[in-house]
Amino acid sequence: MPYGIVESGDIRKAIENIKNDIVKRKVVPQTIETRGARPICDDCPYLPLYKAVKELGVRVAGDVGCSIMTSSPPLSLLDAAYSLGGSISTACGF
Numbered sequence: 001m002p003y004g005i006v007e008s009g010d011i012r013k014a015i016e017n018i019k020n021d022i023v024k025r026k027v028v029p030q031t032i033e034t035r036g037a038r039p040i041c042d043d044c045p046y047l048p049l050y051k052a053v054k055e056l057g058v059r060v061a062g063d064v065g066c067s068i069m070t071s072s073p074p075l076s077l078l079d080a081a082y083s084l085g086g087s088i089s090t091a092c093g094f
Contacts, residue, residue: 037072050075061090 017023040047050070053060054077062068062078063086070077082090 032072038069039072040066040069040075044069050077053077059094061087061094063087063090 013023013025040050044050044066046066050067054075059079060070060077062070062081064081064084067078067087068081071081079094080090081087
């Protein structure tokens, strides 16, 4: 996830602040350098599609689902990923 995984501490904080109108949270976007590379599955049914898109050399918006795995080498396919289901709106911004 670009802004990190929701963990038990996040849920605890939400419950503790449920009656507050605003709860501030420090948000630090993730990068491949900070989260590390995660390999795509060898048997991924979308691998041929990902490779074809890579050959086109176009900008690609992904999301934090499986397509985020294409951001790391050897594909290095994604130019941007924002949130789960956010790839279409991000691509529209391109």
